[in-house]
Amino acid sequence: MPNVAGNVAGLVLVIGTLVSGVRWLTTGRPPRILRPAIRRLQARRDLRRPVPEPIPPILLAMELSRLAAHIRRVEAGDQPRKAERLMAARLAYDHALRDYCRAVDIPVPTAIFGLSREQRFHMESALIGAGHDW
Incomplete structure (x- = not known):
């Protein structure tokens, strides 16, 4: 058995x-x-693991500017899979926006995926209010 x-x-x-x-x-x-x-x-x-050097805020501002222009191009274009391209561009923009805010000591909301429109607006307003432009 x-x-x-x-x-x-x-x-x-x-x-x-x-x-x-x-x-x-x-x-x-x-x-x-x-x-x-x-x-x-x-x-x-x-x-x-070596400690990475922080990225200067000016480079983050340039990246935000580039990503914002890319989002506008995707919105205006008629390439296939527009929704996926737009979502990827917005996620990249949100990531760069969070990095920029962290670099200049502005509080950042924790979000696993992209930011909501309201969160994005508040972060952009805080950056502009602190004298940063992109």
């Missing part, structure tokens, strides 16, 4: 491991047993 208890225990272990792995992928929190090792690996990686 096969060892049913051993098979069930093995199945529970495999399912538990899969659930922990999926939870780690979706939330970013590793399983409890792996956390010390992951912290040590991250600390080693952080010590070896």
Whole structure:
């Protein structure tokens, strides 16, 4: 007679491991047993990684200007997949806008994807109010 208890225990272990792995992928929190090792690996990686130099705000302003012109070209154009091109251009603009605001110490909303029109307007207004132009 096969060892049913051993098979069930093995199945529970495999399912538990899969659930922990999926939870780690979706939330970013590793399983409890792996956390010390992951912290040590991250600390080693952080010590070896050079600290990047900050990008000057003038370069970020130039990038915002370039991306704004690109968005206008995409909106006016009639190339295929216009919606996807417009979405990609706006996401790039939002990313550059956040970087510019961080560079000049303006608070930045946390957004996983792009910014809403209201958030974009408030960030652009804050930049203009602080004397920055692009």
